[in-house]
Amino acid sequence: MININGRLLDTQQPLIMGIINVTPDSFYAGSRAASDKEVLQKAADMLEQGADILDIGGQSTRPNASILSAEEEWKRLSSVIPLLTSTFPDAVLSIDTFHADVAEKAVNSGVAIVNDVSGGGQDERMFPLVADLRVPYIMMHSRGNAQTMQSLTQYEDVVEEVVRFFYERVDKLRRLGHSDIIIDPGFGFAKTVDQSFELLKHIDALSVLQLPILAGVSRKSMVYKSLGVSAEDALHGTTALHMWCLSHGVRILRVHDVMAAKHAVEMYKRVCQ
Numbered sequence: 001m002i003n004i005n006g007r008l009l010d011t012q013q014p015l016i017m018g019i020i021n022v023t024p025d026s027f028y029a030g031s032r033a034a035s036d037k038e039v040l041q042k043a044a045d046m047l048e049q050g051a052d053i054l055d056i057g058g059q060s061t062r063p064n065a066s067i068l069s070a071e072e073e074w075k076r077l078s079s080v081i082p083l084l085t086s087t088f089p090d091a092v093l094s095i096d097t098f099h100a101d102v103a104e105k106a107v108n109s110g111v112a113i114v115n116d117v118s119g120g121g122q123d124e125r126m127f128p129l130v131a132d133l134r135v136p137y138i139m140m141h142s143r144g145n146a147q148t149m150q151s152l153t154q155y156e157d158v159v160e161e162v163v164r165f166f167y168e169r170v171d172k173l174r175r176l177g178h179s180d181i182i183i184d185p186g187f188g189f190a191k192t193v194d195q196s197f198e199l200l201k202h203i204d205a206l207s208v209l210q211l212p213i214l215a216g217v218s219r220k221s222m223v224y225k226s227l228g229v230s231a232e233d234a235l236h237g238t239t240a241l242h243m244w245c246l247s248h249g250v251r252i253l254r255v256h257d258v259m260a261a262k263h264a265v266e267m268y269k270r271v272c273q
Contacts, residue, residue: 002136002180002212004092004112009052011182011212014246014265017053017094017254018046019218022076039080040087047091050262054088055115055254056081056106057096070099077106085110094138100125107133117142117189119169131176138182138214139173141165143190152190159202162186166209182252184214188221196222200241204248214252215245218261239264247272 001008058076059068094113095106100123103114115138120126130137141162143152155161166183187196206213224234246268255261
C-alpha cells in the first residue's frame, strides 16, 4: 500500500502509470503534449482507458537530451498541473522530475507522487523534501544525467549493483523518516540493451527490498533495437515485456499505451491470479 493524501493505493494489484510529456523532445512522439488542450485530452483518454496514475514530465530524460533548469522546467508545467488537478480532482498525479524545487511546487499544486529518475542523486534537497512533504517517492536507479549516462555503463554485475544501490539509497531516505518508497530499476538509464535485459531477466531479485517495483520498458530502445523497428512500432514487444514484468513481481507499469497495458494486466490476472 502507498499513501496518497490519506487514501491507500493497493500495490498488491498491478497498477498502470500513463506517461504525459509536456516536452517537444521526448523520444516517443506519441507521449508529447504541446498545449494545455492536448494535455487534458491525453489525460482524459488515459483515465478512461484505466490508468491508475498519470505521470507528468516537463523535460526529456532520453540520452543526450538538453538539461533544463528547475525554472525552465516549471515554466512548462506551471499552468498544466493546476489545470489537471482541477479538471480531474480524483486522479492520482505524479511529477517526473529530479529538481526538488519543481517537485515542491508540483506537490503544492496537488500532485501526489514524486518520480525522480536520479534516485536523489541530482539534487541533494530531494530526499529531505519528500520526507518533509510525506509523499510517495519513486526512486529510480541511474548514473550521471541525460548527457553522460551512455558513457557510464560499466558494471561487474548489473543486477547486484542495482540492488546495492537501492539498499544504500532506501536506507538513507528511511533515516529521514520516509517509508512510502517505490523502486524503479531504470531500464536504459546508464545501461546497454544487453544490461537492461539482464536486469529484466532477474528483476525479481529486487523483491528482497520488500518495496513495490515499477518498470518502465514502454517503447524503449531495448525493445525497438532488439526488434529492428522504430519506437512507433514497438508496442507488441512492449506488451510482451509487460507480461514478463507482471509475472516476476512488478506492480506498476509506466506506459505510453494505457489500453494495451490494461489488456495485459487483465490477461495476467486471468492466468496468474
